[in-house]
Amino acid sequence: MTRPVRDADTLRVIDFGRASALRSQTLWHAVAHGVSSGEPPTLSFVRPAEPYVCLGYHRRLDEVDRAYCAEEGLPIYRRMVGGGPVYLDSGQLFFQICLPARSVSPARTAALRDLLSPALSAYRAAGVEAELDGNMEITVGESKICGHGAGQVEEAVVVCGNLIERFDHERATSILWLPNPTMRAEVLRMMRRFVNATPADPEQFKHAAVAAYADALGLTPEASDLTPLEWAAVEALDEQFTSESWIAGPHGRPRPPVREVKIRAGVWVFAAEHEDARVVASVVGDSVDRAQFRTSTPYDGLSAAEAAMAGVTLSKAPAVLAGFGSTGRRLAAAFAAADGKSL
Amino acid sequence: MTNAHTTGHEILVEVSGYPVAVDRMYHADSHMWVKRLTPGTVRVGLDALGVETSGTLAQLSFVAVGDELARGRAFGQLEAAKFVGPLVSPVSGTVSRTNDAVVTDPGVAEHDPYGEGWLVELTSADETELADLLGTPEAITEWFGRTVEDYRLRGVIAE
Numbered sequence: 001m002t003r004p005v006r007d008a009d010t011l012r013v014i015d016f017g018r019a020s021a022l023r024s025q026t027l028w029h030a031v032a033h034g035v036s037s038g039e040p041p042t043l044s045f046v047r048p049a050e051p052y053v054c055l056g057y058h059r060r061l062d063e064v065d066r067a068y069c070a071e072e073g074l075p076i077y078r079r080m081v082g083g084g085p086v087y088l089d090s091g092q093l094f095f096q097i098c099l100p101a102r103s104v105s106p107a108r109t110a111a112l113r114d115l116l117s118p119a120l121s122a123y124r125a126a127g128v129e130a131e132l133d134g135n136m137e138i139t140v141g142e143s144k145i146c147g148h149g150a151g152q153v154e155e156a157v158v159v160c161g162n163l164i165e166r167f168d169h170e171r172a173t174s175i176l177w178l179p180n181p182t183m184r185a186e187v188l189r190m191m192r193r194f195v196n197a198t199p200a201d202p203e204q205f206k207h208a209a210v211a212a213y214a215d216a217l218g219l220t221p222e223a224s225d226l227t228p229l230e231w232a233a234v235e236a237l238d239e240q241f242t243s244e245s246w247i248a249g250p251h252g253r254p255r256p257p258v259r260e261v262k263i264r265a266g267v268w269v270f271a272a273e274h275e276d277a278r279v280v281a282s283v284v285g286d287s288v289d290r291a292q293f294r295t296s297t298p299y300d301g302l303s304a305a306e307a308a309m310a311g312v313t314l315s316k317a318p319a320v321l322a323g324f325g326s327t328g329r330r331l332a333a334a335f336a337a338a339d340g341k342s343l
Numbered sequence: 344m345t346n347a348h349t350t351g352h353e354i355l356v357e358v359s360g361y362p363v364a365v366d367r368m369y370h371a372d373s374h375m376w377v378k379r380l381t382p383g384t385v386r387v388g389l390d391a392l393g394v395e396t397s398g399t400l401a402q403l404s405f406v407a408v409g410d411e412l413a414r415g416r417a418f419g420q421l422e423a424a425k426f427v428g429p430l431v432s433p434v435s436g437t438v439s440r441t442n443d444a445v446v447t448d449p450g451v452a453e454h455d456p457y458g459e460g461w462l463v464e465l466t467s468a469d470e471t472e473l474a475d476l477l478g479t480p481e482a483i484t485e486w487f488g489r490t491v492e493d494y495r496l497r498g499v500i501a502e
Contacts (some may be wrong), residue, residue: 057420057427058402082401082425107396107499108426142449243406250404250420253447343401
């Protein structure tokens with residue numbers, strides 16, 4: 001049995017083991033409330049016992065295919081940290097580092113870098129040659145290997161990530177509401193290319209993460225458990241996170257006219273249309289990776305237009321498509337509607 | 344401090360490379376500005392350092408109109424770099440209006456923080472709390488310049 005700790009030089013380490021889908025969220029949110037109230041910085045681990053879908057705080061519920069989730073028995077929860085809708089299951093081990101807000105950089109990017117960097121040592125100790133790239137993604141090659149998010153809960157900052165031992169690309173795509181099968185296939189293709197599992201020993205990963213975060217923060221790790229107040233917070237959060245109003249989310253942006261899906265930082269897929277011209281395209285950096293066009297008016301040049309767009313920067317898309325007559329101009333207008341701002 | 348000038352609605356000066364509107368009050372810790380609109384009614388927004396340290400704004404959301412706020416409580420949330428954090432109210436009051444334009448396009452708050460990028464308006468703003476804010480051009484520019492210098496020394500923002 002572990003005991004609660006309060007030493008100022010202590011890094012509390014709490015391994016929640018396997019937890020229900022709901023508790024795999026509410027347990028660490030309760031830790032944030034505890035740290036906000038004066039509990040020591042805390043590194044926690046949790047593995048969801050069952051699959052579910054989780055939305056970033058601001059994301060629209062209609063980004064998720066709720067009919068698919070209901071059919072598959074996947075609950076949908078909303079977290080207090082950022083990022084998009086994601087599919088989680090027992091093939092992913094989640095870690096959360098939580099500190100008093102006053103102890104992290106006021107600059108969010110710097111805070112994120114400071115609190116993600118120790119995780120790199122953990123991946124490497126587990127045999128995964130991970131890097132933190134310029135887009136603040138933990139990667140191996142061009143693949144994102146860790147889904148992260150961050151947030152401030154009262155007076156505590158928490159950064160979350162995961163060791164993806166297995167990743168179900170099909171389900172991760174299926175939980176998203178997408179307007180047509182072409183976009184679904186393209187999202188799946190890009191997800192397979194840019195999001196990947198790194199099978200590794202989770203115990204080795206956890207052990208190394210504890211050492212790395214303790215070292216980076218100058219703290220002494222000590223196995224612990226939630227305090228009675230934190231357990232009370234868990235129960236309150238269980239109620240909050242299952243309430244319709246919380247799952248519906250805050251009053252935020254109106255639904256964008258173009259469906260855009262971020263695969264990883266700098267990689268996204270969109271579906272847009274203008275009059276009878278329909279576009280599904282994937283973008284890497286600022287260049288088109290693949291464009292797929294449909295028009296209800298027959299046009300023999302569609303395949304040539306698709307081929308011409310590969311590798312073209314978004315800013316030059318109108319000029320390239322202008323070479324394809326009035327159809328090209330309609331396709332260009334569809335392209336112009338996608339700006340990545342909804343991501 | 345250099346280059347004081349008036350834009351459409353605000354009087355801006357440049358302090359250590361950042362624009363600062365000196366026709367309003369500031370809450371140092373939250374990097375929020377407060378501008379009186381009518382007696383008892385104020386407009387609130389992020390200052391240029393608050394924008395800079397947030398990074399590229401991805402999402403903004405606000406509490407509902409009619410909600411009563413205590414000083415130091417969140418009147419909304421800001422997301423940048425997948426990091427969600429509270430927008431902290433610099434004074435107590437009742438939310439009377441929120442800026443839909445910045446919800447639809449958070450970039451407005453980034454590019455015009457003292458003008459079109461305002462966040463919320465409060466009525467019944469607490470006069471005692473307003474008196475606690477930085478309220479003279481001298482105090483504002485001295486605080487802002489000192490904070491920029493501190494942030495640069497600590498590597499919080501670039502030189």
